Amino acid sequence: GENVEQHPSTLSVQEGDSAVIKCTYSDSASNYFPWYKQELGKGPQLIIDIRSNVGEKKDQRIAVTLNKTAKHFSLHITETQPEDSAVYFCAASRSGGATNKLIFGTGTLLAVQP
Amino acid sequence: GAVVSQHPSRVICKSGTSVKIECRSLDFQATTMFWYRQFPKKSLMLMATSNEGSKATYEQGVEKDKFLINHASLTLSTLTVTSAHPEDSSFYICSARPPTGVSGRPETQYFGPGTRLLVL
Numbered sequence: 001g002e003n004v005e006q007h008p009s010t011l012s013v014q015e016g017d018s019a020v021i022k023c024t025y026s027d028s029a030s031n032y033f034p035w036y037k038q039e040l041g042k043g044p045q046l047i048i049d050i051r052s053n054v055g056e057k058k059d060q061r062i063a064v065t066l067n068k069t070a071k072h073f074s075l076h077i078t079e080t081q082p083e084d085s086a087v088y089f090c091a092a093s094r095s096g097g098a099t100n101k102l103i104f105g106t107g108t109l110l111a112v113q114p
Numbered sequence: 115g116a117v118v119s120q121h122p123s124r125v126i127c128k129s130g131t132s133v134k135i136e137c138r139s140l141d142f143q144a145t146t147m148f149w150y151r152q153f154p155k156k157s158l159m160l161m162a163t164s165n166e167g168s169k170a171t172y173e174q175g176v177e178k179d180k181f182l183i184n185h186a187s188l189t190l191s192t193l194t195v196t197s198a199h200p201e202d203s204s205f206y207i208c209s210a211r212p213p214t215g216v217s218g219r220p221e222t223q224y225f226g227p228g229t230r231l232l233v234l
Contacts, residue, residue, distance in 0.1 A: 032221040034221075034222065034223075036225070041228070041230070042227055042228065043118075043120075043207050043225040043226050043227045043228045044158070044207070044225045045225070046222065046223075046224060046225075049222065089157060089158070093221045095221045100146075100211070100221040101148075101160060101163065102148075102160070102221075102223060104157045104158045105157065106156075106157050107155075107156075107157050
């Protein structure tokens with residue numbers, strides 16, 4: 001089955017710097033890759049997603065890149081702010097199935113130091 | 115749009131009692147909802163997929179008689195933890211998948227705020 005690895009497990013940056021989180025997946029049939037932000041004691045919030053027919057997607061300070069050949073995708077946050085501090089999860093899914101299950105990475109705790 | 119709610123947000127119960135958690139899609143109909151469990155500082159573990167009008171599909175290792183799931187309408191799924199024990203204490207999160215026309219992607223899942231269960 002699908003396996004998603006995520007690195008780093010913790011990341012500390014200074015306010016204004018960029019942050020990059022990387023994920024690799026094992027199932028070459030996976031074609032949907034969302035990123036979620038989870039604040040303490042809350043449910044995950046979808047922040048950006050990308051499908052396999054696109055190599056890059058950007059939404060203001062957040063961008064995601066996908067390398068299908070290498071089977072890895074990355075989240076880029078520019079001009080980080082203290083409110084970006086949270087746990088970030090990547091996930092992978094194969095569309096077309098009956099359930100489209102999301103397989104999650106292990107999470108990255110991002111701390112933005114003011 | 116695509117808001118998912120859960121109730122209660124937290125519950126404390128005695129060992130041996132049953133606890134019901136509700137998951138609602140507030141502004142869309144969801145034929146499929148998912149139930150996850152999350153341990154502290156860990157990732158989300160899929161427990162089961164809930165399909166409206168049919169039996170839930172449980173992941174390997176999840177006891178279906180322990181975690182009863184009912185998806186009786188297009189906006190409501192419930193998870194009942196039966197005869198709860200301290201090891202069932204966890205953060206339970208549901209998600210719902212809206213129709214493609216709402217999210218633009220058939221795979222998109224929107225998550226509820228979670229329910230923290232503490233079994234004494």
